[in-house]
Amino acid sequence: MGINWRKYSHSVITKVIGFMLAILCFTSASSIFLNIELVHNADVSIAFEDGYYNGKDYLSDSSEVIESLRRIGNYKSEEHILNGGTLIEDRILNEEEDLFREFRYNSKSYNFNLSDEENYTKFKEVYAEKILQIRTNLIKEELNNYKATIQRLEKHQAQGLIYYAKNDETEFTNTPNKAEDYFRSFPSYMIFDGYKQEVFPQEVKENSQYNWITSNINQLGQKEVMYIAFTAEYLNPRIAEWKENKLFVTNSLYQMAGFLLVLAIAFIYLVLVIGRKPLKDHEVYLNSIDRIYNDLNIGMCVLLIASWVGAINILDHLKIYYLIFPITLLITTLVVILVLSLVKHLKNRSLIKHTLTFKIFYRLFRFINDIYNSGRVGVKVVLIVIGYPIIVAITFFMFPITIGVAAWLTLKKVKEFEAIKEGVKQVKEGDVHYTINVAGGGEFAKLASDINSITDGLYKAVENETKSERLKSELITNVSHDIRTPLTSIITYVDLLKHEKDQTKVEGYLEIIDQKSQRLKVLTENLFEAAKASSGTIAVNFETIDLVSLITQGLGELDDRIQERKLEFKTNYPRDKVYIKADGKLLWRAIENLLSNIFKYALEGSRVYIEIIDSGTGVTLIIKNISAYELNISSDELMERFKRGDESRSSQGSGLGLSIAKSLIEIQKGSFNIEIDGDLFKAIIQLNSFN
Known part of the structure; x- marks a missing residue:
């Protein structure tokens, strides 16, 4: 089938x-x-009109009548026009300016060495007759418009239109009865008296093109009156x-x-x-x-x-x-x-390929590409040497321009070569910040770009080396300070113990020695853990972990420390469980380091925000808190080892917590970043979701 x-x-x-x-x-x-x-x-839109009064025909005729009456009100009479009563000075000036432009561009009497005022004086002498004729021409134009308007009104009047209009002291009407009620007696009428607008039948106002009428009526003065009536004789044939x-x-x-x-x-x-x-x-x-x-x-x-x-x-x-x-x-x-x-x-998938334009450009591209892919500057130079005489021969009638273009291009290339030469000299003398500026995509531009890339690499290498030396110096200083402080205390109190006979003081000395030794132990363990984490030698046991449960359980275990610091934790978790692929012990160790950081440095009595975002392809953990110390340090420097938020180093931190957390997250194939905004500290951990 x-x-x-x-x-x-x-x-x-x-x-x-x-x-x-x-x-x-x-x-x-x-x-x-x-x-x-x-x-x-016929207008196709007539099929969608509900009635004659809702259509374009009625409004078109009405608008034409209103416009004609409004114009006659402005013209007043033929005598008024002939006396120049309808002329506007701005219109005369515009016509005069048009003549002056014609004088400037077409007349030999215009002198570019003179000022505009002097030329304007000369213009009035040369164009005196035309300037006088402006007023006459405008009056003729206004008179023709007046007569055409009268003819349009007479045409409507012959078909049954009745109207009355008053402008100041001038009246225009074709009926002796000027009463409003008289005009209301007809099948359709419009009464406009100042701001008063009365239209019958009412469906006229529902017409979508009613603005044709209002746009003309809005131009009437407050004291202007206009009554219009459409007789049955006028309406019936139109309907x-x-x-x-x-x-x-x-x-x-x-x-x-x-x-x-x-x-x-x-x-x-x-x-x-x-x-x-x-x-x-x-x-x-x-x-x-x-x-x-x-x-x-x-x-x-x-x-x-x-x-x-x-x-x-x-x-x-x-x-x-x-x-x-x-x-x-x-x-x-x-x-x-x-x-x-x-x-x-x-x-057939040949709509583009089967075009004359494609074939021409494709072959031209292949030809140019073959030359370019030859990869040898010598070949390109040979093509220029061969092609240039041919171009000159073809354009022999304009050879000065051809030679000038060639000389300009040659000078441009020489300048590019000199710029590269100067740039290499500056870099050789040690100015690694120097940049060679050669625009375009030619051979010299590519060479300049390659040299700039070398200087950029050299500058970055010098900068990294300087930064490395600075960090090494700071690392040694910080390690020395953090180790020397408890060690000095231990030595001092041991020396005191040797000569102290009072047993009460001995117990106090031993307690201090115990505290300092524990501090030294923690510092040594953290240093060892940081070295081990950064070396990547820690074994990672990946498993499926519910991140929400892990954090909820951990916060419960740390409730005493939270209450001690009077911190208020605000959490924002998804409703469902959020599973990730990570090592539970290492992940908690990293999170615990962040929480310990908060207990040490967060402003007492402030809020801590913990948010988990599951994007489907990954999970983001965000922890934010307000620091009790002024964070006048960049986020990159804060990630360095032995760096603390309190520059006085008066707190009990080792400065290794963030570094250890970053290393632990990275060996679990995640990422760890921090952001600082004023005193707001924000840690962002991104982990792989479990698929």
Whole structure:
């Protein structure tokens, strides 16, 4: 059944039928649309209008009447215009400025050596007649506009329009009855008196284009009055015409919708089956038309569409509408054939490759790329030596420009070489900060970039060496201080014990010696643990751990220390358990180091925030607290061994906690970072989630 259906749907006859349906439906839909727009001069939007008063026709006529009455109010009378009463000085000045620009660019009398004021004086002498003519021309223009406005009003009056307008002391009307109630007696009216606006019927205000009227009314003065009435004689033929147009447009749109639906089905069918044969599933078959390059194909489609638009305009101008269908049918047939050819190339994945532009640029690129990939500057120089005379010969009529361009390019390359030479000299003399600035992507630019990379590496090496020496010095100083302090105390009190006879003091001395020895023991163990962690010799036993449970249990065990420091822990965990892949003992040791750091350095009575974020691919643990000491140190320096937040080193910390925590997290394939913002200390641990 499937094979028979495919054989039928992919047959030549079925394709021809689909093709004919597509072009006929498109041609019919286009002809109907053009028939609406050109032959009947109808607006398609009329099909969606609820009534004549809600449509564009009523508002267009009303707006034209209001605009005409408003203009007449400004013109007042023909005598007023002839006396220049409607002229605005700014308009006269603008016309005069236009003449001055014409004088500047076209007149030989304009002198660039003189000032604008002097030239303007000269302009008034040369263009005296034209300047005098400005006022006359503007008055003629205003008079023509006034007469045209009167004619438009007379046309509406002959069809049944009644109006009354008053502007200052001037009245314009075609009825002796000026009462508002008289105008309200008609089927449709508009009354505007200052800020008062009364329109009937009310659905006029519901029209989406009502702003056409209000935009003109808003220009009326507070004392201006305008009454307009539309008689039944005026409205009835317009309403009948509106109903006839609406019926015609609505039926035409239904016909267009039917044709477009069939067109869509036929075109989709053609897109699916074009280039395929009944018993071949994947291969796309091309014909002689498909040999046309796709960019030329697209250009031909654009040209055909432009020709169709031009032909329709000519036919509309000549009023020869019966030729629209055959011309549209012919051009649609050609365009559909070309478009289906593009569809076949799209299926064949050759839409871009089968273009004349692609082939030209591809071959040019291959040629240039082959020369560039030769990798030898000598070859490029030879090509320049050979190519330049050829270019000069071809452009012999402009050889001075060609020689000038060559000289400029040569000078530019020489300057680039000198810049590189100077840069190498500066670096050789020890200026590792020197940067060679050579723009572009040529050989010299690449050489300069390579030299800059060498100087950057040299600068970083010197900087790292300096930093390393500084850290070594600080490390020795800090270790010496931290070890010497308890050791000195032990030696001092041992010496006191040798000569002390009072048993009470002896016990006190022994207690101090015990405290200092324990301090020395902790310091030694931390130092050993830090060395072991950084060397990576600690065995790691990866297992699945619930991070939430680990932290909750740990905080419970440390509750005494939390209460002692009066710290308030705020936690933000996901609702579900968060499983990670890590070593439980090593992970807790790292977290415990951070918590110990908080107990030692956090501001007493402050809050500590612990947040766990599960992103799916990894888990982030964030611990934040407020330091009791001023953190006037960078996060990088704080990570160094024997560095403390209190520079006075008066606390009991060893300065190894963060370094040990970082090493322990890293050997578990995680990352450890800290951030400092004022007195806010923030530790960020990122671990691998359990998949």
